[in-house]
Amino acid sequence: MVLFIIFCPIIAAILIMAGAPARKTALGASLLAFAATLFLFVSFHQGRNDFQHVTSFTISPQWRLSFTTGIDGLSLVMVLLGTIVTLAAVWFTGAIEKYENAFYACLLFISGGAIGAFASIDLFFFYAFHELALIPTFLLIGIWGTGNRVAAAWKITIYLAIGSFILLLGLILLYQSFPADARSFDIRALTAAAALGQISADAQHHVYLLLLIGFGILISLFPFHTWAPEAYASAPAPAAMLHAGVLKKFGLYGLLRLAIPLLPEGVHHWGTLLVVLLLGNIIYVGLVTIAQKRLDWTLGYSSVMHMGYIFLGVASATILSTTGAVVLAFAHGLSIALLFGLAGELRQRTGTLVFDELGGLAKVMPFASLAFGFGVFAAIGLPGLANFAGEIMIFFGAFKNGWEMDRFHIFQIATVLALWGVVISTVYMLRAYRKTFMGAMSDRWKGLIDLRPVLRVPVALLIGALLCYGFFPQSLVRIVTPAFRTYLAANKR
Amino acid sequence: MSTITAPELEIAVLILGMVILLVEAFVTKIDKRVLAYVAIAGLALVLVASFFVAPGASTSQTTGFWSFYAADRLSIFFKQFSLLTTIFVLVLMTDYAPVLRNSFPGTTPQQGLGEFFALPIFTCVGLMYLVSAIDFVFIFVSLELVTISFYVLVSFTRRNPITLEAGTKYFVLSALSTAFLVYGIAWLFGVTGQTNLQRIADALGDPATDHSAALLGMVLVLVALGFKIAAVPFQIWVPDVYQGAPTPVTAYLSVGSKAAGFVVLLRVLQPFLALPQTQRLIVVIALLTLIYGNLAALPQGNLKRLLAYSSIAHAGYLLIGVACFDTAAIGFYLVAYLLMTLLSFAVLIIVAQQTGEQIADFDGLARRSPFLAFAMLIGMISLAGVPFTAGFLGKFFIFYAAILQHQTALVVVGVITVGCGFYYYLKVIRAMYWQSSGKVDKIPVNRLSRLAISALILATIWLGVYPQPILDALKR
Numbered sequence: 007m008v009l010f011i012i013f014c015p016i017i018a019a020i021l022i023m024a025g026a027p028a029r030k031t032a033l034g035a036s037l038l039a040f041a042a043t044l045f046l047f048v049s050f051h052q053g054r055n056d057f058q059h060v061t062s063f064t065i066s067p068q069w070r071l072s073f074t075t076g077i078d079g080l081s082l083v084m085v086l087l088g089t090i091v092t093l094a095a096v097w098f099t100g101a102i103e104k105y106e107n108a109f110y111a112c113l114l115f116i117s118g119g120a121i122g123a124f125a126s127i128d129l130f131f132f133y134a135f136h137e138l139a140l141i142p143t144f145l146l147i148g149i150w151g152t153g154n155r156v157a158a159a160w161k162i163t164i165y166l167a168i169g170s171f172i173l174l175l176g177l178i179l180l181y182q183s184f185p186a187d188a189r190s191f192d193i194r195a196l197t198a199a200a201a202l203g204q205i206s207a208d209a210q211h212h213v214y215l216l217l218l219i220g221f222g223i224l225i226s227l228f229p230f231h232t233w234a235p236e237a238y239a240s241a242p243a244p245a246a247m248l249h250a251g252v253l254k255k256f257g258l259y260g261l262l263r264l265a266i267p268l269l270p271e272g273v274h275h276w277g278t279l280l281v282v283l284l285l286g287n288i289i290y291v292g293l294v295t296i297a298q299k300r301l302d303w304t305l306g307y308s309s310v311m312h313m314g315y316i317f318l319g320v321a322s323a324t325i326l327s328t329t330g331a332v333v334l335a336f337a338h339g340l341s342i343a344l345l346f347g348l349a350g351e352l353r354q355r356t357g358t359l360v361f362d363e364l365g366g367l368a369k370v371m372p373f374a375s376l377a378f379g380f381g382v383f384a385a386i387g388l389p390g391l392a393n394f395a396g397e398i399m400i401f402f403g404a405f406k407n408g409w410e411m412d413r414f415h416i417f418q419i420a421t422v423l424a425l426w427g428v429v430i431s432t433v434y435m436l437r438a439y440r441k442t443f444m445g446a447m448s449d450r451w452k453g454l455i456d457l458r459p460v461l462r463v464p465v466a467l468l469i470g471a472l473l474c475y476g477f478f479p480q481s482l483v484r485i486v487t488p489a490f491r492t493y494l495a496a497n498k499r
Numbered sequence: 500m501s502t503i504t505a506p507e508l509e510i511a512v513l514i515l516g517m518v519i520l521l522v523e524a525f526v527t528k529i530d531k532r533v534l535a536y537v538a539i540a541g542l543a544l545v546l547v548a549s550f551f552v553a554p555g556a557s558t559s560q561t562t563g564f565w566s567f568y569a570a571d572r573l574s575i576f577f578k579q580f581s582l583l584t585t586i587f588v589l590v591l592m593t594d595y596a597p598v599l600r601n602s603f604p605g606t607t608p609q610q611g612l613g614e615f616f617a618l619p620i621f622t623c624v625g626l627m628y629l630v631s632a633i634d635f636v637f638i639f640v641s642l643e644l645v646t647i648s649f650y651v652l653v654s655f656t657r658r659n660p661i662t663l664e665a666g667t668k669y670f671v672l673s674a675l676s677t678a679f680l681v682y683g684i685a686w687l688f689g690v691t692g693q694t695n696l697q698r699i700a701d702a703l704g705d706p707a708t709d710h711s712a713a714l715l716g717m718v719l720v721l722v723a724l725g726f727k728i729a730a731v732p733f734q735i736w737v738p739d740v741y742q743g744a745p746t747p748v749t750a751y752l753s754v755g756s757k758a759a760g761f762v763v764l765l766r767v768l769q770p771f772l773a774l775p776q777t778q779r780l781i782v783v784i785a786l787l788t789l790i791y792g793n794l795a796a797l798p799q800g801n802l803k804r805l806l807a808y809s810s811i812a813h814a815g816y817l818l819i820g821v822a823c824f825d826t827a828a829i830g831f832y833l834v835a836y837l838l839m840t841l842l843s844f845a846v847l848i849i850v851a852q853q854t855g856e857q858i859a860d861f862d863g864l865a866r867r868s869p870f871l872a873f874a875m876l877i878g879m880i881s882l883a884g885v886p887f888t889a890g891f892l893g894k895f896f897i898f899y900a901a902i903l904q905h906q907t908a909l910v911v912v913g914v915i916t917v918g919c920g921f922y923y924y925l926k927v928i929r930a931m932y933w934q935s936s937g938k939v940d941k942i943p944v945n946r947l948s949r950l951a952i953s954a955l956i957l958a959t960i961w962l963g964v965y966p967q968p969i970l971d972a973l974k975r
Contacts, residue, residue, distance in 0.1 A: 065964075065965055065966075065967060066966065066967045066970060068967075068970060068974075105865075108865075108932075133886065134886030134887055134891070135886075137885055137886040137887075137891075138886070138887065140885060141876075141880055141885060141925075141928070144925060144928070145928075145932055145933075148929060148932070148933045149932060149933050160922070160925075163921060163925060164918055164921055164922060167883075167917070167918055167921040168914065168915070168917070168918040168921075171884075171914045171917050171918070172914060174895070174898065175898065175902065175910060175914065178895075178898060178899050178902050179902055182899075182902060182903055
């Protein structure tokens with residue numbers, strides 16, 4: 007079942023390259039993958055903390071390398087996010103002027119790569135699947151992008167390539183930190199060995215730093231974030247949806263999957279550094295976002311800023327905050343995909359996303375403005391939408407973490423400052439909404455038509471998921487928490 | 500049924516080369532390309548036979564013939580490697596034949612083709628002997644067999660002034676490096692009184708031996724081998740010769756000559772591993788090679804020249820493996836390098852006949868020939884090191900070895916240069932897929948090349964997912 011979900015998009019992409027009708031095949035494949043994931047979600051045994059639906063093919067017994075896939079609560083949530091956003095992104099794709107087949111194939115490769123990474127239990131394939139998205143992203147931005155696409159495509163590709171090679175070094179070092187007979191690429195085996203204390207504190211410090219930088223570049227952690235806004239502003243809307251919504255979550259997933267169970271000493275050791283950097287994400291990038299004059303750049307920067315909250319959840323490493331980080335990653339993926347999709351649709355109609363030229367569009371596009379409003383309020387963290395559930399769990403978890411340390415700790419200050427981030431995001435999000443949809447409308451936009459009914463389906467899907475998990479976050483929490491409970495309870499300090 | 504022994508493989512290839520030369524000389528009224536097909540079939544036969552050779556014990560028999568010829572697993576693996584390379588180079592040469600015709604305006608339209616197809620076979624014999632050589636005299640002789648046949652091949656289209664320049668440059672610098680090699684061997688012989696590598700190692704273990712003189716000899720030998728593998732600072736000849744030589748010969752130089760150079764390097768360094776200076780020296784050369792190769796490749800606009808600098812860069816990654824002395828990692832990297840380099844050159848030869856060798860000549864290739872563009876895409880991402888290709892696993896094993904030995908400087912420089920690599924390899928992908936060109940006519944690909952290119956693509960991806968067969972073959 008898991009294999010089917012991974013290879014459904016990839017095989018569809020190969021078929022499309024071989025000449026199958028592009029849109030139909032892509033939609034069919036993403037629908038199938040989504041349906042399969044829903045089935046998986048329903049049939050998932052809650053409360054168990056091991057991997058389910060495991061399939062394994064041995065690649066190299068000498069290296070203990072095998073192609074093993076399976077899901078636990080954490081990866082199930084990410085796979086669900088991946089398939090929902092893939093479906094929405096494929097559905098949102100409008101008419102493509104040139105190389106239509108290649109466009110859909112690239113999208114599906116990104117999707118298959120991300121889902122494959124989430125569902126791999128083997129360290130090697132976890133890494134390799136993520137890289138599957140690298141070249142398609144380069145092509146998507148380069149061929150079909152807008153604005154300063156050439157620079158943006160180079161920047162994201164080189165940045166992510168170097169980031170992932172740093173990550174690779176971290177993973178190799180992690181593998182080598184275990185005694186020779188415990189070395190394995192199987193994450194389960196590594197977790198079991200780490201629980202026995204087979205990885206020294208010193209090694210944990212080194213490995214965690216490498217992983218933090220490597221994943222940090224992929225997630226756009228503060229000083230390494232400059233590729234993200236530019237790339238998302240230039241990318242065609244479906245690519246930005248997939249990349250910001252799903253692929254970027256790979257790094258967060260990686261930190262939660264590897265750092266929390268395997269490297270608790272490292273997480274603790276570099277906690278202060280990470281807190282400083284994530285405050286850079288929340289406060290500095292937040293202020294930069296306020297200064298933006300274009301909708302696409304605002305959204306790009308906002309997606310960088312929101313990563314700060316998720317990092318806070320990872321850094322404080324309590325059951326509550328890590329679960330919150332997963333919920334927020336899920337919710338943010340949905341909301342940013344919704345916003346990028348609608349912004350791309352706007353750009354296609356108006357040809358511009360500069361705030362000064364837009365305004366009052368709610369009169370001609372009521373549905374789009376309502377949907378965009380949902381996205382905006384989700385991004386701000388309004389109760390009732392899934393983002394709120396994630397944020398509040400992170401804030402409580404982080405604050406309580408400092409509390410339990412029984413001495414001065416930076417986590418409480420960080421939580422206080424991060425809460426101000428909510429105000430900052432309110433400022434820029436509402437401002438973006440007002441400048442785009444409210445106020446006086448220029449005569450140029452009189453003839454605009456609202457979203458076509460066919461495009462309302464993916465919008466409704468995304469909003470529905472946001473509302474559903476906003477009111478019933480427990481359905482996610484119940485699935486995710488067991489994945490963390492064992493190691494976080496054991497490592498309680 | 501008697502079993503095949505390793506030396507019979509070389510003898511078979513040698514006979515094949517001579518037969519082809521004789522047929523070329525006396526049978527005039529045939530299509531010369533038949534010779535290439537016969538050569539490919541013959542080499543393929545030897546390749547199949549090589550799988551039935553039992554690896555001999557390498558150290559127990561150290562007298563007579565076996566004191567300078569090793570038939571261990573490693574050498575048989577690299578004999579197969581050489582045979583495979585030569586087969587693919589011959590396929591590339593049949594594609595290149597029309598170009599050759601233009602520079603040989605002789606009496607018959609196929610003047611010179613026969614020698615062009617026969618010479619690589621002799622080079623192949625040289626390479627096969629070279630990977631088995633464990634005695635300095637034998638190393639020297641087989642290295643000369645390789646080099647002399649390359650002298651002719653590099654300057655084969657000699658009416659082209661660039662080729663002539665390449666030929667002269669290769670000849671002069673290669674002769675110089677040979678001089679270094681002989682001088683180094685003389686020093687080593689003077690110090691230890693031996694030419695056999697194993698006995699040199701024994702002699703060096705003796706505290707009475709003058710180690711500084713032996714080191715001098717080793718450094719001189721290293722200069723000569725540095726020339727073969729295109730390591731900085733002995734890389735000056737590479738860009739010009741690679742650009743000027745006929746393209747299949749460039750491919751052969753960059754794969755066959757380099758691989759044999761690395762095998763010899765590993766064998767020659769073996770006795771000197773006990774000396775701490777050796778590793779430091781290799782680390783410095785590796786760092787220089789990585790930095791120079793990758794930085795110099797960045798601004799190149801000519802694809803052949805770009806591949807020349809990329810070949811220097813890859814020598815740098817291989818030298819990381821040498822510095823850590825990880826034979827399996829080097830072997831795997833060389834196999835990956837063989838696949839992806841030959842793939843890139845195969846596409847280059849076909850496209851260059853239609854448009855040119857500049858990267859800009861690849862503009863819009865995705866429209867003109869999706870097959871060739873896809874082949875080049877796989878070649879380039881494998882050279883850059885994207886997962887699910889053989890090139891990535893090659894880099895993975897090399898970095899693994901370097902991290903295991905705590906070679907921090909090599910790892911840091913290695914990662915930065917990988918980033919550079921992504922830039923210049925993706926430049927080619929960018930030309931093929933982003934840019935559009937005025938020309939829209941299809942580019943024809945004949946059946947043999949299509950088969951060879953498909954095989955290379957499949958092998959590149961297959962080894963990127965399932966490396967175990969090669970790892971097994973390299974296990975000692």
